[in-house]
Amino acid sequence: MNPEILPADISRRIAALYSEMEKAYDELAQVLRFSCAGCPDNCCDSYFQHHTYAEWAYLWEGLQQLGEERRERFIEKAGEYVRQSEAMLARDERPNLMCPLNENGLCALYPHRLMICRLHGVPSAMTRPDGKRLEFPGCFRCQEMLAGREDIPRLDRTKMYQTLVEIEMDWLGPKRRILPKVRMTLADMMVKGPPGFNFCG
Template sequence: MNKLTPKAAFRKLAAIYTRMSDQYVKAADAMNLSCEGCTSNCCLTFFQHHTYIEWAYLWHGLNQLDESVRQTIVERAGDYVEQARLAFAKGERPHVMCPLNLGDEGQGRCGLYEHRLMICRMHGVPNFLTRPDGRKVEFPGCWKCQELSAAMREAGREPVAVDRTPLYADLAKLEMAFVGRKLRNLPRVDHTIAEMIVLGPPKF
């Protein structure tokens, strides 16, 4: 497989994101799920991300921001990493606002909404993943989704769940095409968005 240029790889990644968005909307509309009136915030959920291409795409977006905004995000990312470290030291799961959420008291929209990563895009609706060994891993969605799902089942209806297996398969292929043969020898990506920001663009 020929190694892709960043421009070509990002175009293909955006196409995968568009497919994901279409499926998300279908699942959300089936249960009338929306973020309106939600008392929680998905940006407080602790997520780790696992691809170099999404890491690079994140920085592609960061580099399009005004310097002052980008610097604010970098500073918030540093604070996030430290707060997460302290939480883990106490045996707790971090519950810290994502540095990309620039609204007052965490109620704003993602500062890199068009460049947000796959896991951020999937959070909310029911979805599942079939592993290479055939085991099915299910994700129930956010708390609001779970309440709506329970109500649907009581009424004899099954919520629409997004099969993210083909999306992940295509992302894995794209990762290989983007990074190239070096991928097998590189450290596994296992970072929060904050860590990806603090560490800078990926190097490979």
């Protein structure tokens, strides 16, 4: 049996937060009459970095549920992603490489996919702790669909981000202050293995 990566209550809280995100996304998509059906693109080649140990560990919970052979194959693809993306970044290009978990156009780890995979698509906004409001326009297709509209409804990410930070703080406790900041692509997280520190103390 694989060693536990996250305490069960933290894992449950992440799953609950992810499902809230999905619900909010679906509700707004319904209001906008927007869906991915028939999209000529696949936004799983968008370049994103992620910032919490909690999401990193939860992704690994999902990877550990895969058979070893399949998991190793995905990790190999992740290694290739890291090599190619570093080369592109060195040339000042923004990587547009397919996510190593995308398998024949579908997410191989759908229930464990990261927050941004759940929110990208529809227009959204968030208010930062300093009060500054940030707006995200949604994917190119949603932008095209809403072009010229002024009263665009947005998914509010603020509470979701706050909840994720609370989960991270509750899990890491005082260690959070001394641990290095996370700034990793999903491929980096896969290549590096699960966050490897002892949380018993």
